[in-house]
Amino acid sequence: MWFTCEKDVLQEAINIVQKAASNKTTFPILEGILITVEKDRVILSATDLDLGIETYVNADIHQVGSVVLNSKILGEFIRKLPNDVITVKKENNDVYITCLKSEFVLVGNNPEEFPKLPVINENTMYEISQDLLRNFIKQTIFAVATDETRPILTGVLFEVRNEVLSFVALDGYRLALKSYEIGNKDNISAVIPGKTLIEISKILEPINEPVKITFTPNHILFNLGDTKIISRLLDGEFINYRQIIPDEYRMKVKVKTNELMESIERASLLAREGKTNLIKFEIKEDKMVITSNSQMGKVYEEVNIELEGEGLKIAFNSKYFLDVLRIIDSEEIYLEFSSNVSPCLVKKVDSKDYIYLVLPVRLVDTV
Amino acid sequence: MWFTCEKDVLQEAINIVQKAASNKTTFPILEGILITVEKDRVILSATDLDLGIETYVNADIHQVGSVVLNSKILGEFIRKLPNDVITVKKENNDVYITCLKSEFVLVGNNPEEFPKLPVINENTMYEISQDLLRNFIKQTIFAVATDETRPILTGVLFEVRNEVLSFVALDGYRLALKSYEIGNKDNISAVIPGKTLIEISKILEPINEPVKITFTPNHILFNLGDTKIISRLLDGEFINYRQIIPDEYRMKVKVKTNELMESIERASLLAREGKTNLIKFEIKEDKMVITSNSQMGKVYEEVNIELEGEGLKIAFNSKYFLDVLRIIDSEEIYLEFSSNVSPCLVKKVDSKDYIYLVLPVRLVDTV
Incomplete structure (x- = not known):
């Protein structure tokens, strides 16, 4: 495994996938970022098993391979490097990261141990701009339940009905409902974990670029182009909010x-x-x-x-x-x-x- | 007690004295700000018994008097008011604070219970600019001891010797020494609590205005013009740092x-x-x-x-x-x-x- 890229580019990619890396230490491998160097691209990914994020890095590839590196240490080190070209090279189990006169050798973890993100057949079902999705999240997320007595209420309902997309959150004291004519006739009703939406909204930018959304019975996939975000859906029926x-x-x-x-x-x-x-x-x-x-x-x-x-x-x-x-x-x-x-x-x-x-x-x- | 003043002016004064107000709740009166309206001036003061700060407020005075108000609540309320004229008026034990269409009634505490700041005869001994004093603190304060095993090391030595002013801090692992030719022949050696210097450095601005400093055997007084800061000194002998x-x-x-x-x-x-x-x-x-x-x-x-x-x-x-x-x-x-x-x-x-x-x-x- 061997590639070179600009510091900014690598830092930006780490910032994105880091949001899915676990902070808990029960499974140290989940605190890592999987770096996969393929023939024509470098992919970074991280997951805490509920949420998974992967993103592409624009890099010069010298040798394919893969490794898992601790997300926090890697992120802090890259951030502190000067703005220049970074070389990342794996030798045996060690990963050498060099930039000008700095060299960082990090013990790599076995990529085989890293959990696979679910493979989702991307038959894009809905499209919405980054900016609009950001607003949808911002205007509903604060109303999700914070206690776990009714787990379904810790999520936001994603509903399409009569060609209208609605986000609904409620916690027993208040309800927030944001809607928009999406012009798509496929009805759906799924509940996205609040935590997923919080992390996604940190990645979304106030721009008009499309986010492509695909559902499976248990997962949702947000495709932002260079970045894909996969999250489990919450199990169970959401409250019939209309009657409230x-x-x-x-x-x-x-x-x-x-x-x-x-x-x-x-x-x-x-x-x-x-x-x-x-x-x-x-x-x-x-x-x-x-x-x-x-x-x-x-x-x-x-x-x-x-x-x-x-x-x-x-x-x-x-x-x-x-x-x-x-x-x-x-x-x-x-x-x-x-x-x-x-x-x-x-x-x-x-x-x-x-x-x-x-x-x-x-x-x-x-x- | 009755005065009016601009919101900014009152807020600025509260911000300054608040730094000496106590956060602990053993003596609630120490969480307060004493407001004293005299014939020709309004004085705000606060103290946690180690550190005391008083400052003058430019105000229109309608009636003299005094009261103690909870520093945190008062500060937050004033900060949230619109930029306009504020009226502060005491009736019986209640203090009415009004601004446009907002009225805040706060139960006042008895000013008699508020501890008097020590009266210090201001025979200014040393003068140093705000900017320089700020730098003196910034370049030494980080080296004070953080544990209390040797309390004297939690302070910074203020020493004048051979017309040179020195600040010295040390914690057993490192020592910081900042000095400056003050051109004053009165020698002194006193240890100022680190906490005092941290709070003062938040008030000092990067300007050339003079700070007048007076010592008594147990106290130091910093006079910034509109603001006076009084602190206890630490008891005991500082380490003979020269031989280190x-x-x-x-x-x-x-x-x-x-x-x-x-x-x-x-x-x-x-x-x-x-x-x-x-x-x-x-x-x-x-x-x-x-x-x-x-x-x-x-x-x-x-x-x-x-x-x-x-x-x-x-x-x-x-x-x-x-x-x-x-x-x-x-x-x-x-x-x-x-x-x-x-x-x-x-x-x-x-x-x-x-x-x-x-x-x-x-x-x-x-x-």
Whole structure:
């Protein structure tokens, strides 16, 4: 095994596949990166058995072969090298990495021991741009369940139905739904682990290049061109989310996203101290009053609104509101309410591509 | 108590005094900031009993008075307010902080319970620019002892002798000495807690404004104009550091600081894995070879040097070398050696204002 390439190129490839390498030490081989030098290409890959990533490196090939090297050590060393040509050469079990006057000899692990990534027949089923996929992940991932009591809820539902692609995440307190007309008639419903999507979103760039997506019964494959990402799907049925989202509302508030966010951020400082995260909304004709209190004091905030319908007093966990206000891509939003014990819907004023639902907190006394 | 001021101004003042507020909860009053409104000025102060900071706030004063408010909550709330005029007003025990449509009511603590900062008669003894004091701290603080077995070594010696100001820190493995002709004939020797210097260096700016320094037998006062910082001194005698620093050497190496640093950084990746941080230098005629190894592999690095005297093989803890290479302000440095069991001195090529001494690691076999 012997190749040369530019430092930047190798570093970039390591950064990408490293995201799938395991941090745990039960199986040291999973902390490694498999380097495979074929006649016409160099492939780097890593996997933690749930998620696998492989990417191609633009290199000059002198001799084919393969080896597994510790991902963390390799990555740190390459990053610290000067910007120049790097030579990677295996002799017996040792891998010599040289660059100008630096030489690094790393003991290689046996590539035979490295788990094979599942072979997937790439009959691309869906295509979506990197940028859009990034947004889909960003606007739903925060709503997945963080505890494992219902494992299916730690994933995001990937659903295509009536030519619309939807991502749905929910954790029992809130639900995030992002959708887009994909113009593809193959219906599907699969649940992608949240961890997979977090790692993928670090690799995706805000560009219009296509991501090709292929499903098998147990896996999903994202093909970004030079990089392929394969993830297990979660087992089980996702919750029938449609029946959770109400069609109707009794009142509707139009508000500036940033103003609401900044007010809730200030109110949540005290709510956080009180450990309940409780903030109260009092919706009046032309303004919404946001209050919170704890032993240390209280906060009173006013936000200008446009109201359709009657006023209302309602309480929320501030975190569930801040999460959505920080990622929603709309200067103004609608809040739809029915009563102070019914969910509130958050929607964009200028688009129907996003719905966020959050449950209120029931208070014993009148709010 | 009632005053108004610009948000920026109040935030800046809180940021400064906050550095002395305690994070521990044994005495909640020490987590607070004392706000004192006098006829013609507003003073913020905080202390953890070892370190005290007070600063003036440019404000419009409507009513004198004082109160203690939780430093963390106050700081976070002010930071999140829009850039506008803030009104701070105490009514009974509550403090009302208002800005545009935000109102924050914080329960105040009794200012009588707040510990008084020591009153120091400011007969300024020394003057040094903010920029220079910052450099003095940066170039010595990293060498203070981190364990408390010899408490005096957790501080930095402030010494004036023969009109030269020196800062000295040492921890038993290395010593950092920064000096400067201060042109003041009052000799002094006092040890300032490392923690104090770390907090002060966050407040100091790279500007030429003077810092006036006054000592009492137990305290040091730094006067930055609008801000005063008072710290306890450490009890006890500092080590006679002069007798540690050798006057002579048998060989001298001239090397580019950055090249040496980058090579040691790469070599230390494996040294770190081995948990010993051990790197070996082999000094030859025109180059220095740096090697390290662990179970995972080995690193070989070459650095160009100019050598006076004979070659040498010697080993070090890489951390002790990297610490100094990262802060020394000289493109080229000298390394002075006598033998592979004697300390190495690091000096600047263009100035005698800095000396760093580091002990080698004795190896059982020949290095």
